Amino acid sequence: MHRSEISKLNMILSRVRHPKFTVKNFTIVRTYYNVKRKVKVDEDYLAKHIHQKIRAKGPVTVAEYMKEVLTNPMAGYYMHKDMFGDTGDFVTSPEITQMFGEIIAVWFLNEWQKMGSPKPVQIVELGPGRGTLCNDILRVFSHFKALHKASLHLVEISPTLSEVQAKQLCNETNPTPESDTVYKRGMSHHGIPVFWHKQLEDVPHSFSLIVAHEFFDALPIHKFHKTFNGYKEVLIDIDCDETTDSLPKFRYTLARNETPMSKLLVKPDETREHVEISPDSIAIFRTICERVKFSGGIALVCDYGHNGTGTDTFRAFKKHQQVDPLVLPGTADLTADVDFSLLRNVANEVDGVITLGPSTQKNFLLKTGLEYRFKALARNIEDKDQLENLTECYNFLVDEEKMGERFKFCALFPETARKILNKAAVVGFSWQ
Template identity: 45%
Template sequence: MIISRIRSVSFLRPINNYRSYSYKPISRPQINSLVNKSYIDKKLNKFTLKEILKTKIEMSGPLTVASYMTEILTNPESGYYMSRDVFGQKGDFITSPEIGQIFGEMIAIWCLTEYQKIGSPLPLQIIELGPGRATLIQDFLRVFDKFKVSKKLTIHLVELSPYLSTMQAQKLCYSSSKMDQESGLPYYQTGETLGGVRIFWYRRIEDIPKEFSIILAHEFFDVLPIHKLQRDGSCWKEILVDKDPTDVNKFRYVLSRNETPVSKLFSSMRPNEKRNHVEISLQSDLIAQQIAERIESFGGIGLIMDYGHEGEKEDTFRAFKNHQLCDALHEPGSADITADVDFKNLKNILQTDDKVIAFGPVEQGTFLKRMGADVRLEKLLENCEESEIENLKTGLDMLINPQKMGSRFKFLSVFPHVLKDHLDKFPVMGF
């Protein structure tokens, strides 16, 4: 049975089962010869991800969960997202845009409506962070083309995976090309759709031109690296990933002997935290700050769509393989690893210093209903083949049913703070 990555599960053992461990400084050998370095690089490329992780642990001690996630998901040679299609029935999980066109259409209608309400400024950039198979942006472009807006925009995709960026170009463009590494351009790939829309690919959001932008982030923040912290008496310590001494092929969780830089930072930032176990993502905080600064300085709208909570959950770190939950430490690199987004913290970071104003989060089912997803379904049913009726109905039910994806996924919208009075007069749709 296909499921989305929506359930929470804990693989952490009780706190007294962790082996205490402290960070240890080490001296690394210096590579003095380019020949030797080249030889070593070739050898490293032959290592499995498990061997790379074990070597890192042997050299510098247990890894933070954030380092573990980064290596597993984006290692250039064998990272989970870097060289394969992991979405859909034949992958490990399915996302909302893949379930049916209604999802992407409602997102596009929302963006178009809010864009027009603030005067339709030009030039217009559409930025998507982590576009996956590009299904969402494809549906988005179809709607904007229907309303004769597509020729006024450019598309800017932030994608680390060479495999996925190639797949996206094949899906969206009639022609595309990769840039030479020595070109000095901020983007590494460009293309053009049949309708004449230019598309650019980047590795970092900060490389995208500073213009008015509609920023989309669908299931993007959930795969950004997290640090896992555990309360231990009067202080916070960090949960780390170590080799299992009882089995050379396995990893296990351990607890740091002392406070770590991240746990000290957390203690100073959230002295009144009530939970005993928290997950924080410094990279998520940084990107949220970048989004807020971009929208404040150059204008724009943001829509963040992900599964998450409002600051009440503790352990949500988990893995998915073949649409089933599995142990995040088992066979690293063979499964997707993820954690719920803390929307309460994300909203607080975005609204720091009143750069932007954020609305939500609201549940996905609520948002889609308010946007008229039911009405759109009825219209589609009038013109579809008999064989497609059941798929359309079950697809929308999957998206809006509270027992499925409807309540677990949440939406957060972002606008420049200067529009606060305007948005009080003309409320944001769906929120």
């Protein structure tokens, strides 16, 4: 990045107000180790539901299992609970410290200004959690008076989380008719309209700043295992040896024959022993690419992931610990690392968009000014405990053994912006 760009970002960061830093005790979000199955007899609605489904139709794919566990209307993990924070199952970067959201906001402001700050502008977040990241982005945009002719669009399927977001972001909200593509709307504390949608396709087509933070890692995946007879899809079946009348148990098994998804998704040149592919990720990322191409905008994807080298990453997290994904479905978060090389291939197929990354979180945040922001906040903290906590938060974001290397960033720009970006390269990414 050019020195002029560094100076510009530091100048922007120096003008961001310093909100009172709140001490946030947090636990490591996601760890990587194998666990033994541990069963607790409670909250077994989904286990019984999936058990009945398998008895009626046979083994299900991992994608079908994930969809039921995460989004089942009656008991899906994301549908009826707030799973974030110390009392939940995991903590995300925006929940750890406001520095993360501020850096994301400054990055969007900087890149948007290079393109002439086209208006009207939509800020769009996929899977906004508690709304913490959006809240930080709006606060920074408001400080720089960048919310004129702006609107906020949240893609959220969870009724519970949409209520949490509404309390965080808005003075008041109102439901809309079921036939409307907007199921809730409100006015933000910063005076811009906020809309809730079930899917990205329902968001109006306009110049957009799109952010997807820990969104793609929760989308259903198909798993494949390499055998002497080629790749076989991994399925989930009833574990007859362990199932009791009160608590069904499940096991992995391999499909005997080639499945439609193994024919469609596994490439002829694939060599990995285990392969995980998400058709939903492909479809949604293609939609993002087409929006950036035809309507204009910038997209930033931030997630746990790899660049085409990942293998067996399907995991579950409960109370900040890794647990067995097949035990008590619906009581733990399910996740799989995002294949950023697959997303790049999707963008290449769309054509007309510029794809950058993946860049590690450490690289992205430090190049975008996180260290400068950390030092600026630290200078205004007199309490020793708060300063130690701020330092711990900073290290957690950039430490290579924590989030610094495991978390990746990918950006999208329209091809029409290439001349602009050739003069002023995108911050946080390598530019050729």
